[in-house]
Amino acid sequence: MTETLGLLVFEDENDVPKFTEDFNFTISREGYLTRDNEPIVCSCCNLVLKPKNLGAILPGSEVFYCADETCLADYVSEYLEK
């Protein structure tokens, strides 16, 4: 049986616009990531996300994290739940 699995690894902020469509993101005039006109925030520290500080999106979810590694603890905590 083949599982459909994916992890998108991006190098820097220039790559972010390439996958914004997959998540229905738009980048506002001020440079923030938004969806349905709502800013996207880090689930852990509530930082409003821009392409340059987007760190991770939890697999299989719409849970977003900033590029601060301390927020990874939250990411991994969620990861272990899956």
Place this chain on the structure above:
Amino acid sequence: MYRQPLAKLVRTFGLGKLLHQYEPEIEEKIKSGISDKEFISLINILPLDFKGEVENHLKDLMTTRDKMGVIRADMLLALHSLVSRLKNNEEMLKDFKLVLKSDHYKALLLSTTIVNFEDNGLMDEARRMKKKLESRFRPFGNKIYNWHRSDYIKGYFYPYLLYSKAVWEKSYPERFRRYWRDHLGFFPDSIWIGPEMTEKEIHDEITLRLKRGRPKVFIFGRGSLTNMALKASQNYIDAKPLGKNLKKDSYWADLGDSSSVMITLLVTKPIRDQKKKSKKRKSKK
């Protein structure tokens, strides 16, 4: 430096900037797609605990349970480190997650990453993460890290957690949380020397523990603080009244780019008995 091989690996297998269709055969592809030399450098660079399971770890990182995940390349190392260490302690950490406050649990996870970095010689990464841990989870982050570094999480708190679970069943989370909280306020067995501590403060901490009847007190010092730890403990033995009842032993260890010392102050003559004797003397008079 570490990013290059990993980024190369990611590109080699079409993960970078693409959605990847993962199939079980990917493990074979990884095995055959990397030359031995590259494989070794990857193992050396990544903080892996076991070489034979590199493939499984990569699989773990890629596994998204039927959906897509996204991560920035420079965060992969920290994620990888955390996941690989957690996989070995998954059951223990899940047990802690059930009982600890969210912030305390996060600090515990971050400490795990730092310890893993240190154990694998990634000292710059470890220092950077530790600064973040200290600033974000003040005042308890550093204490939880110290416990982790000194093996108290696994050897002290976890046995108590299992014991609590068996004895108190339903009320164990609340009881364990209280136990954890009390220890964050005062850890009865050990003192970790911080850069801000004076010798007098160290002496006061030792006295406090001895007067509470502890049979031994451990003092931990690291890097430039090793001398401070040694000097303060020796001065205590030489100059303080309770010091006469102590025997000192030191254990040295190397932690990446710095040495650390664990000093044991062993009580050879119970403090309580002395009090009784002095009372007897007074009553005789």
